[in-house]
Amino acid sequence: MTAEFLSRLQFAFVVSFHILFPAFSIGLASWLAFLEAVWLVRRTDPWRDLYFFWLKIFAVAFGMGVVSGIVMSFQFGTNWAGFSEAAGNVIGPLLNYEVLTAFFLEATFLGVMLFGWRKVSDRTHFFATCMVALGTLISTFWIMAANSWMQTPAGYALRDGVFYPDDWMKVIFNPSFPVRLPHMVLGAFISTAMVIGGVSAWYLLKGRFADKSRATLKLALAFLAIVIPVQIVVGDMSGLEVHRNQPAKLAAIEARWETRRDVPLTLFAWPDEQAQANRYAIDVPRLGSIILTHSLHGEVKGLQDFPADQRPPVAIPFFSFRIMVGLGFAMLGLALIGLWRWRRGTLEKPWYLRAWVVMIPSGFVAVLTGWWVAEVGRQPWVVYGVMRTSEASSPLPVGSVMASLATFVVVYLGIFGAGLYYLVKLFRTGPVPAPVREAAPHQTPARPLSVPQDAIEE
Template identity: 70%
Template sequence: MNETLLLSRLQFGWVISFHILFPAFTIGLASWLVFLEAWWLKTRSELLRDLVFFWMKIFAVSFGVGVVSGIVMSFQFGTNWAGFSADAGNIVGPLLNYEVLTAFFVEASFLGIMLFGWRRVGHKTHFACTCMVALGTLASTFWIMSANSWMQTPAGYTLKDGVFYPLSWWAIVFNPSFLYRLPHMALAAFLSTAFMIGGISTYYLLRDRFADKARLCLKCAVAFVAIVAPLQIFVGDLSGQEVRHNQPAKLAAIEAHWNTSRDVPLVLFAVPDEKTQRNDYALDVPHLGSLILTHSWHGAVEGLKSFPADDRPPVAIPFYAFRIMVGLGVLMWLIAWYGIWKWRRGTLLAARGYLRAWIWMMPSGFIALLTGWYVAEVGRQPWVVYGLLRTADAVSPVPAGSVLASLILYVAVYAALFGFVGWYLLKMLRVGPVAAPQRLAHQTAARPLSLADEEPGARS
């Protein structure tokens, strides 16, 4: 692998790893705000109103950082991946434009009203704007996952002189892996947000702050994860079946499976050795691999040796990342169901050890999300468009030194940005869900606000 290719991949990997955390959080947080505000409209509870304002401010900061950090990715297609832009731009370009036109414009149009229109518009109007922002985040997920899934399982195209041209946009958008990967990503975002909400709530409970609000949020998080975590495991299994059919080399790398065979064991842990094409220190369960991967006790699974050496993905990263993702998913399931059991016994809020476990689990959703992306993207190698366009042919012919300089700059800027945003969010969390301003019962016309009327945090 030449230096420019390696550095370009590292740069894009760093940027996407930082960026994806914030859109994932806002996807779940926007839907959480819809839930809270709908509940508030029904009950007019002051407690719920305070929570809406609190999480709305968290959403505003996270959304802003997500937008800023994502802009860089668009430029990288031209600066670092000119070959990909030239060959696949006819398809990927419009998909990304559709995301801007249908998702980002919706979010931008209604976000201002959601954040600053609490006392300027009617109750139902504000709720409708919150719903539109949430819909915009999901629409953004739709188009981004469509574009990425097309790169994983291309369809609806024709090739002319190495350039992709669209034949059927329906086939392009709804490519073979899209309908599996879209819900998998959306549920991952919801789980990531749920564990942040639950962890922050237990932080307040352990310090005896905002007890009523924290109890409500924690119970909502426990109930939500108890339902969604097993659903995510089911969707993940469906996605795995799709990978087995459409990207068998990726599945072989995920399982560190070298020889095509039946009665495949499930490798719980091993040290894959790509040079000798074997697994050292393997801990496995006989037959269970065939049962999970093929839903048959004696099912056959294709091994890495079945593919040319130049077409095989790296093994170590998909193998270990997949096990981290699955392990965290099972742990999410267990901690939520254990919480339901304690809830039914009336001891949920008194179990301080259980509450501390939620704090430790706060980043689990984001870690699982990142490792899942590493499985998908590294497992696709050496292709940028699977089976058709190699990553080495997609990189820009620029000096390695230029890429290294920009990589160092991105690392420094993003690390500083992450540090500042983390500090600011912690500052907001220390303040907590304090009392929100009273909402006017009948106020629909826009009017100037005095300083006393300003939203909390609007001048900060």
């Protein structure tokens, strides 16, 4: 229970809580742009009702994501002063670019999107929705660029223990960034689609909003049937990147202790780090080499080839990776079964709808476990291969970090618990008829010193 360990635990708690809301708002923003585009073409009430329903959900999720993100950034100065001092020349500008290009864009058009629908034309409001969706994607771009640089640093010079950017293009487009960015965006889209489909299935089970829910359920399962195979391909590319640039992380993910060729794929095992062996292993011969190296006799380095103080923990990456992959294939199976039942006209069988409801949180769990694989597997480095986590933490008393961690847990469970309760209430209310949208006034605002149109009474 050192200050470094507690600081890691505190940051892990905050970022794990925070990532759920951006992942949801990234997908919801694009979903809202799609709904409004359909409404502009069809001009039918159900699509407006769906838009305004999901707009309320987006507003709450976006607000909670912003608040938790701001709190998270303060910890760079309080708990990770060593990292801020050493890597601030690189990480600071990347986070500032996110604020200048994404957060300002979102904040500007979010007001029009939420409160300007009676004041602006339909097309202007749709443009605002698209800008908010674009802002969430730009925000993802910069955050993933910063995190990916910590995973695979490039384009820098290290002088007196301080990182100085030499080539910003190499800093931003570091080796892992081109794969990790689409992996995260697709994960957010999939998580949102699981919520949309699951909520729609719940309404159908309850016999509420049948026409609207039937349409959104079909959209969700069709989207998942297309996007999840793409995500599997992107995930495979991410695995190849980890094999090239972070071999110790790959060894932890696969619980490989010895370097060897013809590596089996371990479906399940109980890694024993003290004995450096796997208990109760279920292996598929040679399949590991085929998946991890795309070669029948590919070689994978084992943890024993790395110094003991440079090995990541094994259990968390090992089990988290298998949970993530297992949920991905479960979601794909759910969507493919849905397409088959849709074609046969038996989509609304109660057992299938219940399966959707049960799977609502699966996308978020996959996102969380994916981040645990990436972050725990990077240890003991905060900047992979260059700066250790122990060098990045602030020299704080253990009691201070313990107190702040306990405060975060209590406050988050209280405030954000209330936010989640409100989200559940919104879901229970459902896509009720939306308020009437008035046409935009066709008047040109008067100049400040112009004569008023109405007479001024004495």
